[in-house]
Amino acid sequence: xxxxxxxxxxxxxxxxxxxxxxxxxxxxxxxxxxxxxxxxxxxxxxxxxxxxxxxxxxxxxxxxxxxxxxxxxxxxxxxxxxxxxxxxxxxxxxxxxxxxxxxxxxxxxxxxxxxxxxxxxxxxxxxxxxxxxxxxxxxxxxxxxxxxxxxxxxxxxxxxxxxxxxxxxxxxxxxxxxxxxxxxxxxxxxxxxxxxxxxxxxxxxxxxxxxxxxxxxxxxxxxxxxxxxxxxxxxxxxxxxxxxxxxxxxx
Amino acid sequence: xxxxxxxxxxxxxxxxxxxxxxxxxxxxxxxxxxxxxxxxxxxxxxxxxxxxxxxxxxxxxxxxxxxxxxxxxxxxxxxxxxxxxxxxxxxxxxxxxxxxxxxxxxxxxxxxxxxxxxxxxxxxxxxxxxxxxxxxxxxxxxxxxxxxxxxxxxxxxxxxxxxxxxxxxxxxxxxxxxxxxxxxxxxxxxxxxxxxxxxxxxxxxxxxxxxxxxxxxxxxxxxxxxxxxxxxxxxxxxxxxxxxxxxxxxxxxxxxxxxxxxxxxxxxxxxxxxxxxxxxxxxxxxxxxxxxxxxxxxxxxxxxxxxxxxxxxxxxxxxxxxxxxxxxxxxxxxxxxxxxxxxxxxxxxxxxxxxxxxxxxxxxxxxxxxxxxxxxxxxxxxxxxxxxxxxxxxxxxxxxxxxxxxxxxxxxxxxxxxxxxxxxxxxxxxxxxxxxxxxxxxxxxxxx
Numbered sequence: 019x020x021x022x023x024x025x026x027x028x029x030x031x032x033x034x035x036x037x038x039x040x041x042x043x044x045x046x047x048x049x050x051x052x053x054x055x056x057x058x059x060x061x062x063x064x065x066x067x068x069x070x071x072x073x074x075x076x077x078x079x080x081x082x083x084x085x086x087x088x089x090x091x092x093x094x095x096x097x098x099x100x101x102x103x104x105x106x107x108x109x110x111x112x113x114x115x116x117x118x119x120x121x122x123x124x125x126x127x128x129x130x131x132x133x134x135x136x137x138x139x140x141x142x143x144x145x146x147x148x149x150x151x152x153x154x155x156x157x158x159x160x161x162x163x164x165x166x167x168x169x170x171x172x173x174x175x176x177x178x179x180x181x182x183x184x185x186x187x188x189x190x191x192x193x194x195x196x197x198x199x200x201x202x203x204x205x206x207x208x209x210x211x212x213x214x215x216x217x218x219x220x221x222x223x224x225x226x227x228x229x230x231x232x233x234x235x236x237x238x239x240x241x242x243x244x245x246x247x248x249x250x251x252x253x254x255x256x257x258x259x260x261x262x263x264x265x266x267x268x269x
Numbered sequence: 270x271x272x273x274x275x276x277x278x279x280x281x282x283x284x285x286x287x288x289x290x291x292x293x294x295x296x297x298x299x300x301x302x303x304x305x306x307x308x309x310x311x312x313x314x315x316x317x318x319x320x321x322x323x324x325x326x327x328x329x330x331x332x333x334x335x336x337x338x339x340x341x342x343x344x345x346x347x348x349x350x351x352x353x354x355x356x357x358x359x360x361x362x363x364x365x366x367x368x369x370x371x372x373x374x375x376x377x378x379x380x381x382x383x384x385x386x387x388x389x390x391x392x393x394x395x396x397x398x399x400x401x402x403x404x405x406x407x408x409x410x411x412x413x414x415x416x417x418x419x420x421x422x423x424x425x426x427x428x429x430x431x432x433x434x435x436x437x438x439x440x441x442x443x444x445x446x447x448x449x450x451x452x453x454x455x456x457x458x459x460x461x462x463x464x465x466x467x468x469x470x471x472x473x474x475x476x477x478x479x480x481x482x483x484x485x486x487x488x489x490x491x492x493x494x495x496x497x498x499x500x501x502x503x504x505x506x507x508x509x510x511x512x513x514x515x516x517x518x519x520x521x522x523x524x525x526x527x528x529x530x531x532x533x534x535x536x537x538x539x540x541x542x543x544x545x546x547x548x549x550x551x552x553x554x555x556x557x558x559x560x561x562x563x564x565x566x567x568x569x570x571x572x573x574x575x576x577x578x579x580x581x582x583x584x585x586x587x588x589x590x591x592x593x594x595x596x597x598x599x600x601x602x603x604x605x606x607x608x609x610x611x612x613x614x615x616x617x618x619x620x621x622x623x624x625x626x627x628x629x630x631x632x633x634x635x636x637x638x639x640x641x642x643x644x645x646x647x648x649x650x651x652x653x654x655x656x657x658x659x660x661x662x663x664x665x666x667x668x669x670x671x672x673x674x675x676x677x678x679x680x681x682x683x684x685x686x687x688x689x690x691x692x693x694x695x696x697x698x699x700x701x702x703x704x705x706x707x708x709x710x711x712x713x714x715x716x717x
Contacts, residue, residue, distance in 0.1 A: 019284065019286075019322065019327070019709050019712050019713035020284055021283075021284060021653075021676060021677040021678075021713060022281060022284055022321060022587070022589045022648060022676035022677040023283075023589070023648055023652055023653030023656070023677045024648075024653070025653060025677070027713065049653065049654075049657075050679065051679065051681075103327075103712065151309075151328050152309075152327060152328045153286050153287040153288055153309070153326075153327035153329065154284075154285075154286035154327035154328070154709070195274065195276070195287065196274070196287050197276050197285060197286040197287030197288075197327055197328075198287075234650065237586075237648070238537075238586055
């Protein structure tokens with residue numbers, strides 16, 4: 019159960035090597051005894067992630083999860099819930115891809131869509147069903163500011179995140195009467211492995227800074243947060259910039 | 270009897286969860302309701318005044334007991350009342366006072382049900398004289414997991430597992446309570462305004478036994494030499510002779526108005542250092558030292574009952590109440606805990622300090638000889654860390670937390686605080702082998 023000050027006792031990380039997801043789990047594990055389930059493709063990186071959380075004091079198990087195998091996703095959720103209720107689920111898997119390839123190569127575009135959007139639904143639906151029966155819990159859905167308005171520099175990625183964002187925003191409404199809070203997190207540029215080699219955009223964040231925002235949002239049962247918070251203001255301005263100007267902006 | 274999906278939280282409004290809720294009107298309907306329980310189990314709920322999560326059951330069934338609301342009989346000669354468990358102490362008092370009868374144990378609010386009072390084995394400002402609620406229960410009817418109704422008396426082990434058992438042994442449906450006799454509904458109150466914590470605790474330790482009721486309020490906004498300044502309030506029932514002439518005409522008048530209900534409009538952070546300091550200053554100044562003041566029930570026992578839903582004033586993120594008891598002889602730990610709270614800068618208004626008398630036989634009953642302290646803390650960043658520091662201090666001093674207030678500690682801490690919990694678990698497992706009685710608190714603290 020999530021207690022009065024927002025500390026969970028169990029956490030499921032979908033995308034078990036996600037740096038933001040791991041930073042969230044680590045923050046919780048340092049506060050309290052935490053049972054973590056890491057769902058991801060078996061790999062050295064997944065083992066390293068488990069070791070990192072054990073170091074922080076968590077009890078960790080792993081469940082094999084491949085975002086591109088949607089037929090297995092219901093089973094992944096069953097396995098993840100086999101040890102009991104899950105208080106916080108972080109939906110953190112995703113790929114950025116190469117934008118120029120993505121809008122010119124159908125296989126690359128499809129991979130992006132299958133991982134970032136289709137899998138978010140095929141895992142999200144059984145997850146929501148499970149939490150609805152549980153009557154409590156919290157989903158943290160790591161969306162992106164890129165889904166807010168299509169930009170020349172990452173619109174394929176942005177389109178998948180727009181779908182992702184709409185689905186989990188809708189879940190906030192659908193699950194609220196069942197005692198489940200969904201928090202849609204919209205980070206701007208986060209300096210992680212995913213963005214390695216890219217030039218950091220203004221207001222860029224570390225994974226741990228985003229994690230702090232997530233932990234506070236879960237405690238306050240927020241349904242939507244930006245990371246950093248100032249991004250909300252930035253994006254509400256950008257949303258209204260006329261297209262002829264917007265397309266000339268340098269990002 | 271239809272089940273309705275409802276989101277329930279405790280009085281602190283901190284950790285809501287959703288359950289199917291049924292409202293039975295008879296014992297038979299309670300028994301039928303138990304059959305609706307699935308693998309997510311069932312728990313009874315009274316008036317929802319526990320601060321944390323003991324009266325909610327995520328994904329399962331909750332039995333709202335307020336439908337069992339009959340007072341069966343009042344025996345004025347024997348000073349006994351036989352009542353359904355869903356009746357509130359407020360209703361009971363209103364019905365009992367005309368007979369000159371008084372509930373021996375009254376907590377800080379009258380808005381609790383008899384079942385809840387038993388489940389948490391509640392206490393009041395009279396604990397050092399009267400003990401806790403279940404010390405005055407002559408008998409209770411408990412519906413257990415198998416659907417049987419057991420009439421339990423203090424000779425039964427299950428009686429004491431149910432006392433303070435947080436509803437996890439079954440559903441209390443009816444109870445027979447022993448009552449005190451009073452001449453009036455008023456208190457004769459002595460108030461002492463004391464300007465630091467050491468003095469406050471010293472004064473409270475001297476002649477508590479001369480008073481039926483005794484409690485201190487202390488200020489958590491002042492540091493330095495006046496740290497923990499407070500108001501010591503002690504009282505006995507006023508006799509007819511104590512009353513001024515104009516009150517003598519109706520000495521058993523129940524004077525308990527509900528002036529207003531707090532609307533649910535307060536933003537987070539309305540209670541901050543500035544507003545808290547103002548409140549504490551006023552509260553301290555309005556209570557100069559005086560002797561033999563005559564006060565009614567509301568003024569003396571339940572000032573907050575004047576306001577309906579006052580928990581809303583803490584804003585949407587809710588608040589928690591931290592209440593511990595630390596054994597006598599560990600006064601330094603009590604003082605250290607107050608310093609911790611003041612230094613941490615977390616704002617609390619309803620700060621209560623009291624000396625407990627002896628505890629009873631119930632393995633999970635909270636009171637034991639020592640100092641009990643309760644503070645209300647709005648939930649915000651850092652409050653979890655403060656409570657963890659306090660937990661360590663309480664554990665080191667051999668103290669414990671009160672389950673009716675608890676909302677955030679660990680299973681490990683509770684097991685250390687209640688060394689007889691395994692004894693309780695055994696009695697519980699015998700009467701509920703499948704474990705159908707479960708609550709969010711039971712899950713969180715792994716009580717069963």
